[in-house]
Amino acid sequence: MKVSIIIPYHKGEAYLRDCLDSLAEQTYRDLEVIVVSDHAPQKDLECISEYKDLIPIKLYHLDDNKTGVAAARNMGLDVATGDYIYFLDSDDYLYENTIEELVNGALEKDDDIVYGKKKPTWFKRSIYFMRLQEQQEAQDQELESEENELEDPELMMEGDQNDSDKGEGYEILKQDKEYLDKLVKSEEYINEDELTEEERQLLKEARIRIAYRILVSKRKGVRNISVLNILFKRSFIEENRIRFPENLKYFSDTPFLMEALSKTERIKKKFTALYVKRKHNDAINFPSLSQIKDPNRFYEFIDAYYETEKRIPKNSDLMIRFEHKYITYYAKLYAPRLKRSKNDIWRKDNFIIMSKLVSGMNHEVIKSLRGYKRRIIKALIKQDINKSLRIVKMHLGYRKLKKILRSKKELGKFLYIHVFLKKPMMQNWILFESFFGKNYSDSPKYIYEYISANMPGKYKCIWIIDKKGTKIPFRHKKIKRFSLRYYYYLARCGYMVFNSRQPVWMVKREGNVFLQTWHGTPLKKLVFDIEDINSASPKYKQQVYKQSRAWDYLIAANAFSSETFKRCFMFDNTILETGYPRNDILHSPNKDQIAAIIKNRLNIPKDKKVILYAPTWRDDEFYDKGKYKFELKLDLDLMKQELGDEYVVLLRTHYFIADSIDVQHFKGFAYNVSKYDDISELYLISDILITDYSSVFFDYANLKRPMLFFTYDLEKYRDVLRGFYIDIEKEVPGPLLFTTEEVVDSIKNIDLIEQKYKSRYEEFYDRFCGWEDGQAAKKVVESVFRD
Numbered sequence: 001m002k003v004s005i006i007i008p009y010h011k012g013e014a015y016l017r018d019c020l021d022s023l024a025e026q027t028y029r030d031l032e033v034i035v036v037s038d039h040a041p042q043k044d045l046e047c048i049s050e051y052k053d054l055i056p057i058k059l060y061h062l063d064d065n066k067t068g069v070a071a072a073r074n075m076g077l078d079v080a081t082g083d084y085i086y087f088l089d090s091d092d093y094l095y096e097n098t099i100e101e102l103v104n105g106a107l108e109k110d111d112d113i114v115y116g117k118k119k120p121t122w123f124k125r126s127i128y129f130m131r132l133q134e135q136q137e138a139q140d141q142e143l144e145s146e147e148n149e150l151e152d153p154e155l156m157m158e159g160d161q162n163d164s165d166k167g168e169g170y171e172i173l174k175q176d177k178e179y180l181d182k183l184v185k186s187e188e189y190i191n192e193d194e195l196t197e198e199e200r201q202l203l204k205e206a207r208i209r210i211a212y213r214i215l216v217s218k219r220k221g222v223r224n225i226s227v228l229n230i231l232f233k234r235s236f237i238e239e240n241r242i243r244f245p246e247n248l249k250y251f252s253d254t255p256f257l258m259e260a261l262s263k264t265e266r267i268k269k270k271f272t273a274l275y276v277k278r279k280h281n282d283a284i285n286f287p288s289l290s291q292i293k294d295p296n297r298f299y300e301f302i303d304a305y306y307e308t309e310k311r312i313p314k315n316s317d318l319m320i321r322f323e324h325k326y327i328t329y330y331a332k333l334y335a336p337r338l339k340r341s342k343n344d345i346w347r348k349d350n351f352i353i354m355s356k357l358v359s360g361m362n363h364e365v366i367k368s369l370r371g372y373k374r375r376i377i378k379a380l381i382k383q384d385i386n387k388s389l390r391i392v393k394m395h396l397g398y399r400k401l402k403k404i405l406r407s408k409k410e411l412g413k414f415l416y417i418h419v420f421l422k423k424p425m426m427q428n429w430i431l432f433e434s435f436f437g438k439n440y441s442d443s444p445k446y447i448y449e450y451i452s453a454n455m456p457g458k459y460k461c462i463w464i465i466d467k468k469g470t471k472i473p474f475r476h477k478k479i480k481r482f483s484l485r486y487y488y489y490l491a492r493c494g495y496m497v498f499n500s501r502q503p504v505w506m507v508k509r510e511g512n513v514f515l516q517t518w519h520g521t522p523l524k525k526l527v528f529d530i531e532d533i534n535s536a537s538p539k540y541k542q543q544v545y546k547q548s549r550a551w552d553y554l555i556a557a558n559a560f561s562s563e564t565f566k567r568c569f570m571f572d573n574t575i576l577e578t579g580y581p582r583n584d585i586l587h588s589p590n591k592d593q594i595a596a597i598i599k600n601r602l603n604i605p606k607d608k609k610v611i612l613y614a615p616t617w618r619d620d621e622f623y624d625k626g627k628y629k630f631e632l633k634l635d636l637d638l639m640k641q642e643l644g645d646e647y648v649v650l651l652r653t654h655y656f657i658a659d660s661i662d663v664q665h666f667k668g669f670a671y672n673v674s675k676y677d678d679i680s681e682l683y684l685i686s687d688i689l690i691t692d693y694s695s696v697f698f699d700y701a702n703l704k705r706p707m708l709f710f711t712y713d714l715e716k717y718r719d720v721l722r723g724f725y726i727d728i729e730k731e732v733p734g735p736l737l738f739t740t741e742e743v744v745d746s747i748k749n750i751d752l753i754e755q756k757y758k759s760r761y762e763e764f765y766d767r768f769c770g771w772e773d774g775q776a777a778k779k780v781v782e783s784v785f786r787d
């Protein structure tokens with residue numbers, strides 16, 4: 001049984017490779033892969049020939065006068081010779097047994113259609129399967145412990161009882177819809193030979209009903225209805241001449257699938273066949289069809305309805321369900337736009353076109369509607385646009401109110417937009433934030449102190465600080481992030497000095513000056529330089545793009561940062577090439593006195609030298625959004641034993657880390673300084689730095705003191721998670737170490753290490769610290785606060 005796999009291809013070679021790799025690894029081998037190029041670049045297509053020895057692959061080209069997924073898939077259908085057809089998108093990939101599962105499913109009862117399950121992801125293949133394996137291992141461990149529990153005789157008995165319960169009422173005779181639906185959903189094998197004709201008919205209807213529910217009605221909106229991960233018998237498609245409507249760009253799957261559902265006699269669910277649907281993470285430069293914002297989408301939405309209506313019988317069960325779906329989608333998505341859209345022509349069009357469409361629908365459908373949907377559709381039929389507007393307004397207002405009453409953040413945002421933004425902006429108010437309000441630190445701190453010391457009284461300074469009791473010098477106001485006052489100041493301050501991203505919903509006001517200091521020389525690839533983002537949502541690039549449009553100034557600590565920021569943020573406002581204000585303290589003439597004070601404050605014995613361990617966070621180890629795990633891989637026992645006489649160790653986790661390291665057993669040797677506000681002050685008191693892939697080493701280098709790199713997971717971090725801008729093995733000014741023994745050994749021989757890395761350190765210093773002269777805050781303030 002040959003399966004023809006049809007892949008339309010337009011662009012995205014890296015994605016296509018993942019896709020073809022997954023085909024080359026299919027356990028089912030009787031394949032015919034048909035790639036239809038929709039005017040793809042020649043150089044991309046060359047990669048296809050590399051797969052010729054691995055899979056039977058053929059390349060076709062759409063004619064010059066044709067374009068789009070629908071036309072490409074139709075061409076694939078015309079040239080396919082397999083017994084089955086399977087549509088695959090060039091940016092997605094499969095599990096190795098996907099096709100085998102589907103074919104086995106189809107062969108059981110000679111089905112026309114067998115559909116599997118889709119798994120959304122934004123990971124490339126290597127990471128996706130790596131994670132899956134990790135999850136599987138964790139699950140296996142859990143299962144093992146559950147199995148142990150099962151040995152309890154009482155639990156065993158309970159299990160037995162359940163099984164015998166299942167036997168009852170197991171026949172199809174019950175003719176109960178719900179029961180049948182459950183049966184179909186369970187994918188249980190049913191011996192149809194033992195059924196009566198009537199029962200068989202009922203079962204068939206249940207199968208189509210479930211398929212419709214899964215493939216159409218459960219899909220969010222109409223645009224997610226898709227033919228992906230469905231095996232179609234080719235003779236079924238050809239006998240019914242089912243094709244994609246080529247005039248549709250976004251919704252061409254809908255009429256095709258609906259027609260197939262209405263004509264099939266034999267359809268089956270096979271959820272063991274999995275399809276990985278990849279979400280694109282760069283909606284700015286490489287949007288997927290669903291990420292494109294196109295006002296024509298509405299007209300297509302309408303066309304797709306008529307196209308479907310043409311293909312399936314009026315008043316059929318399927319059509320009635322489909323009409324429901326359309327009404328729901330319209331009420332949820334397009335009706336609200338009657339209010340939101342500023343385009344009058346579109347609004348009228350929207351109204352008239354939809355009212356015509358609804359008028360042609362089955363009356364029972366309209367009658368069965370309730371609440372908001374009923375009111376809006378009735379107004380549509382009466383062609384009363386003003387009434388519709390009122391209904392939509394009421395509906396949206398009510399929803400908003402519910403949201404506001406449920407969450408303080410929503411209330412804050414509401415006041416921000418409707419009240420605070422309406423008040424005048426204050427040109428002499430400055431809002432400061434460092435690491436999302438976690439502490440008083442980083443460049444915003446040094447800029448604030450410079451302004452306060454040198455321009456007293458000129459500005460009102462407001463700090464976003466979450467931690468109670470944070471000590472901040474000079475006159476200022478403290479507010480908590482996401483408190484009502486936070487929204488108030490976010491709306492009214494003329495200046496903002498932030499070291500990380502601001503909220504996406506923040507409105508850039510006319511005349512507002514936003515100084516983004518950022519928080520490190522980039523080592524890990526950022527935003528548009530990341531090919532596959534791994535722990536951020538697919539919205540990451542889109543959001544950072546929007547946020548960075550609001551930044552008027554961005555600080556670069558060195559020429560490398562300056563170049564990188566321009567590219568990775570697609571930034572074209574002013575870059576301040578001044579060095580980092582946060583590093584001024586490292587060049588301060590009285591840094592030794594400052595260090596003595598800090599050492600004293602932290603109760604660190606004066607006679608001990610200090611090792612600072614400051615690792616970064618890991619994209620793939622987290623509990624929840626922004627809450628990352630950290631497992632200490634340094635053996636503190638060994639370190640204390642070997643180094644305790646001469647050194648103490650300061651442990652400093654990244655601000656994203658939620659775990660707290662327990663140092664109780666290491667009193668007098670290990671100190672947890674993760675909550676200490678300002679890491680620059682910790683650099684000052686440290687004699688040696690141990691770090692990994694954190695930008696801390698760019699800053700610490702200003703002190704020219706020795707650095708060690710504890711990179712126990714280098715391969716994973718560099719090759720799989722993010723990718724680095726510099727070659728960490730060749731360019732960092734210290735050794736890469738993989739065990740505590742190596743770390744201890746290096747510390748014992750720190751003089752030798754310093755000598756060995758001397759020239760590399762000098763090069764590194766010139767490249768990344770050359771601009772730093774202790775005057776960065778002054779230079780920044782003079783450029784930004786000029787008035």
Ligand code: C2G
Nearest residue numbers: 519520521522614615616652653654679694695696
């Ligand atoms: N940091 C810290 N403690 C650590 C690690 C980092 O206080 N254990 C602070 C340092 O100021 C550091 C900054 O957080 O410069 C950024 O930390 P990175 O580890 O480099 O990680 P990330 O937040 O991903 O920022 O352009 C810079 C990049 O965005 C990296």
